[in-house]
Amino acid sequence: MGENQKYEMEGEVSSKVRIKDIAEMAGVSVGTVDRVIHGRKNISKSSLAKVQKVLDELHYVPNHYASALASNKTYYIAAILPMHEVDSYWARVEKGLLEGIKRFSDFKIKFKIFNYDPFNSESFETQIQLLLKSKPFAVIIGPLFNFGIMKKFVDKLAETETPYALIDSNWAEFNPVTFYGQDSRRSGEFAARIILMAAAGAKKIALFKLMGEGRVASRQQLDRENGFRSYMKEHSPKTKIVDLNLYVYDKEGMKDTLRSFFTKNPDILYGLSFNSSIHTIADFLSNEMPDHKHVTLLGYDAIDANVACIEQGSVDFLIAQHPFQQGLNCLRSMVNACVLHMKQQKEHYMSIELLTKENIDFYQD
Secondary structure, three states, X not given: OOOOHHHXXXXXXXXXXXXXXXXXXXXXXXXXXXXXXXXXXXXXXHHXXXXXXXXXXXXXXXXXXXXXXXXXXXXXXXXXXXXXXXXXXXXXXXXXXXXXXXXXXXXXXXXXXXXEOOOOHHHHHHHHHHXXXXXXXXXXXXXXXXXXXXXHHHHHHHHOOXXXXXXXXXXXXXXXXXXXXXXXXXXXXXHHHHHHHHHOOOOEEEEEEEEEOOEOOOHHHHHHHHHHHHHHHHHOOOOEEEEXXXXXXXXXXXXXXXXXXXXXXXXXXXXXXXXXXHHHHHHHHHHHOOOOOOOEXXXXXXXXXXXXXXXXXXXXXXXXXXXXXXXXXXXXXXXXXXXXXXXXXXXXXXXXXXXXXXOHHHOXX
16 A cells, blocks of 8 residues: 555545644644644745645545644634614624624624724724724724725734724735625625616705714725715616715704705705615604605615614615625624634625615514
């Protein structure tokens, strides 16, 4: 029986193959084999080639799960997410992350969430500093709008070789282990297509934007808006897009702004927003201006308040993006990559799903 044959039979690896055996066959140290198997750095090209040749000949598949359990190591994963209400998109993301921690309870995983005000750059910077001081093993980021602050943050993570994931907003400028979220631009194009089909030649469409510090909360919303405007320019260039900025910290002022807007623009019967706030518009019209003609509204996220509006008929369309699954799968990918040393797909784009009164009961996150 040949040297390799004693370790395999008909293409199947013997359960008795040890790292020590692989090291002897490759003519390298046990430590080198361990580094190759677990994807670590500081390995010469020649040693890597020798070990990989043996692994390929043996059809070797490492048992990462058992190895991680045997290490008895504690892994601290930190997440930084926007502050959020109980009924919100980010609350569902957080719930998914926590569910992921439960599912990997076999490992010693410590998990902490740092929350920042999405409309306040200083809040994000403060939470970044607290997170970095806590020295996490890996990080999950719900990004801020500000590119400069984000770049400083990921550069700091790179300095300490701390792996990170992005959730909700993808930034082509950065190099995360993985990303979970929608293709924001395509999502905006999809929203434009749906609202145009409903509007059937309307001259005006309202775009409701929830603002703070003079901007929307996330880059994702900006990318959706860019996709929307691009589609409208190509397919319905004569339709006027009327922007209405609503300021998140001025609830009473928001009502005054909406009342003035709909009073001055009775011909606007179609509108949309690119975040979870469409219920704010629908509730205002239902409660404050019940005699106003029905305004066809499209928004994002199947949060409870939006679902209630769909069921009541005050919102017509929701675009859903499975925030719970984003959180759960992002946590799973980071554990697979950083604890189990399993290569992960870099980009995971969530489906762009259209919900209406007729199918809302069947949507499951």
